[in-house]
Every structure is written in C-alpha cells, then in structure tokens.
Amino acid sequence: KAGVTQTPRYLIKTRGQQVTLSCSPISGHRSVSWYQQTPGQGLQFLFEYFSETQRNKGNFPGRFSGRQFSNSRSEMNVSTLELGDSALYLCASGEGGQETQYFGPGTRLLVL
C-alpha cells in the first residue's frame, strides 16, 4: 500500500495570509490526525478526523481548522498566519481504533 502523502511539501507565506494543507491517508484508513512540530514545542496534536467528523481537538486557536472528505482525505487550514506558525505540519492516518498511526513526510511551512 502507498503511504501517507502530504502536499505541498514546502510552502512560504507571509503574515496575514492563509494556507491550506492536504493529506491523503493510507488506503482503507478512516482516521486522519494533524500535528504541528516545532523545535520549541515538539510534536503537538492539532485535531483528528474520523468518518468526516472531528473526533478530537488539541489546544490551538480557532485559526487552525480542518475537514475530512468522504474518501478520508483531509485538509487543514490556517488563517491569518503568524510568524510562530512556521513549523512542520504532519499528518498521520490510522484505521480508526486505538492502533498504530502512520505519518506522512510533512509540509514545511515558513511564514515571513
């Protein structure tokens, strides 16, 4: 099976702009989770989607949002970008229960 794919891999934006990142899970996986990774804060959970519904949400401001489509693909959106949003955004997919999640390569976002 193909692994988790994320697009784009790299992105440069300026403060105040918005950005949309995309994640395609492993075929058959219905759960998609998003994480932010920074040197200062490490890996932090953003949100999880399962069967097109947000199942869990981390402690991030409302500028961070996401959605999941009927084919399990997911997008996350960050509005009104701030310099501190520069990070590696990782997507992970799983079958839906409490089991292994597999990560994609990430999207590296730089906000100038």
Next chain:
Amino acid sequence: GESVGLHLPTLSVQEGDNSIINCAYSNSASDYFIWYKQESGKGPQFIIDIRSNMDKRQGQRVTVLLNKTVKHLSLQIAATQPGDSAVYFCAENYNNAGNMLTFGGGTRLMVKP
C-alpha cells in the same frame, strides 16, 4: 511525555553496542504507547508499540519495556547501527482519546562508526 524543548537529550553509542532510550509519560490513564523514529527531513516512522496489559514487547532488534508503576517506557535497540541515528519519540494514548497522541520531547541517538 514531557517536552524538553530545544535541548534534545542526546545518546551517543558505538556501532554494535546496545542502546537504551528512556521516556517518562505523563498520563496514568494512558494505555497504548508507541515509539517513533524520525530522521532529518522525514516524518516519524513507527518502530514498535505496546499496550498497558503488557510490560515487554520485542520486535526485530528492538524491545520496548513498560513500567506503569513509575510511568516509564524504554526502547532498547540491539547491535546499534549507523542507520539507527535519528531522533526517537515516545507517544502515549488513552482509549477515550481516539487517536490523539501525546509525544515526549524526543532523544537524539548518534551512532559512532
């Protein structure tokens, strides 16, 4: 797990030696634990997992030990190879949290040839 921010602890080992990476997890309700390996420029790669009804699980060259009494997890890598050089993260999950993982701060493993 506790985040250690910018200053990742580093473990330096000689090629062929065994490595032990430790992790203290934070939630006594956590019942599922995963170790991930992350190489530079890549996403975390699954290594091994363990559920709370076990205290030891073995994979190929890797063993995970779980001590629920002191909320401690360790990853043992046998015969460490240069390709094992990476940052290793432990992650915890509890069943009511869907697939939400809480990650430790990570440990950098450096293997000297």
